[in-house]
Amino acid sequence: MKQARLHFYAELKDFIAPNGQNKTIVHNFKHRTSIKDVIESYNVPHPEIDLIIVNNVSVDFNYIVQNSDDIHVHPANASIKQINIAPLRHLSPQVSGEPRxxxxxxxxxxxxxxxxxxxxxxxxxxxxxxxxxxxxxxxxxxxxxxxxxxxxxxxxxxxxxxxxxxxxxxxxxxxxxxxxxxxxxxxxxxxxxxxxxxxxxxxxxxxxxxxxxxxxxxxxxxxxxxxxxxxxxxxxxxxxxxxxxxxxxxxxxx
Structure with missing residues (x-):
């Protein structure tokens, strides 16, 4: 059995069960799976996500989760001043002008x-x-x-x-x-x-x-x-x- 660790931040915790909101989530898996599918298995919808950092590398939703991955998931509009990683791959499209x-x-x-x-x-x-x-x-x-x-x-x-x-x-x-x-x-x-x-x-x-x-x-x-x-x-x-x-x-x- 493979394992990955997930950390959800700020308002993304709204989607996590109360007993797991402030904890590292240990995700067990056997099969090849994308990080999008892993994240959404915890009821966190992908349009709410802006950054995914895996082992100090910014990745997109197509990334295939590996054994022992350390995954950090940040929402749109998150403060990223303490994330000292480059380049950052922002996943949440910017809304320019008046929203519709x-x-x-x-x-x-x-x-x-x-x-x-x-x-x-x-x-x-x-x-x-x-x-x-x-x-x-x-x-x-x-x-x-x-x-x-x-x-x-x-x-x-x-x-x-x-x-x-x-x-x-x-x-x-x-x-x-x-x-x-x-x-x-x-x-x-x-x-x-x-x-x-x-x-x-x-x-x-x-x-x-x-x-x-x-x-x-x-x-x-x-x-x-x-x-x-x-x-x-x-x-x-x-x-x-x-x-x-x-x-x-x-x-x-x-």
Whole structure:
């Protein structure tokens, strides 16, 4: 029986059983296996990983694990100041500019909140895992999910496992993880379909408005994709408060 030692760092420990989070994991194996398969056998999805150091050498996911290997696995955004190894092979693709997402079926509320803030977030309640993986691979969108197995799909390069269950706190988690505060563009996307909103003259949609709406409101937005109409109704105070709360970087949401 061959053995390798694994060390997981920082937020990657979230995926390890509590009794093993702060311990060296001894992995026993008989057959030829890639380091990607070994790591994911401990439920750590590869899109969350940026560096793998084996015996003081930086390797990629295709590395074949050898007997007595000492393996150190670091997450994306990890502090690597103490890693005195060159060259380093970064495995987590860098997201340049404003991030775009494809959101799995269990995170519908998160998708709507991200759209409210102006972020391009594809979501459909009948997307299966295969469809989500293909969309991510083809369009380089970041998968947001609570399903670890989805992130194990090899074609997914950009992905993040959302840790918390409460939708409002999920938003804060994602905003912080991808440093998104400078990209806020609230009320520019349709929360129903993700299409872009555009201003329209009241006369262009008057026939679609209810009598009281037509009487009391003058400013309207229309989704360029699904044609849904938005106006500053009684709900606008709640929406504005929500946007302000999401914009704060130093106060938790409940």
């Amino acid at each position: 997402f494809v959101v799995d079926v269990n995170l519908g509320r998160l998708a709507r909140y991200l759209r409210l803030l102006g972020f391009d977030s594809l979501y459909c309640n009948n997307f299966d895992d295969k469809t989500i993986a293909e969309i991510s691979s083809i369009t380089q969108r970041i998968v947001l999910t609570r399903d670890r197995k989805l992130l194990h799909r090899k074609i997914i390069n950009h992905g993040y496992f959302v840790r918390v269950e409460t939708p409002k706190i999920q938003v804060r988690e994602v905003l912080a993880r991808f440093n998104m505060y400078s990209f806020f563009k609230p009320l520019t996307r349709c929360t129903f379909c993700n299409g872009k909103l555009k201003q329209t003259e009241k006369q262009n949609i008057a026939q679609r408005l209810k009598p009281l709406t037509k009487k009391h409101y003058e400013k309207f937005l229309v989704c360029s994709d699904c044609n849904h109409i938005y106006w500053q109704g009684s709900h606008s105070i709640r929406v504005a408060r929500l946007i302000r709360e999401f914009s704060k970087t130093d106060s938790p949401l409940s």
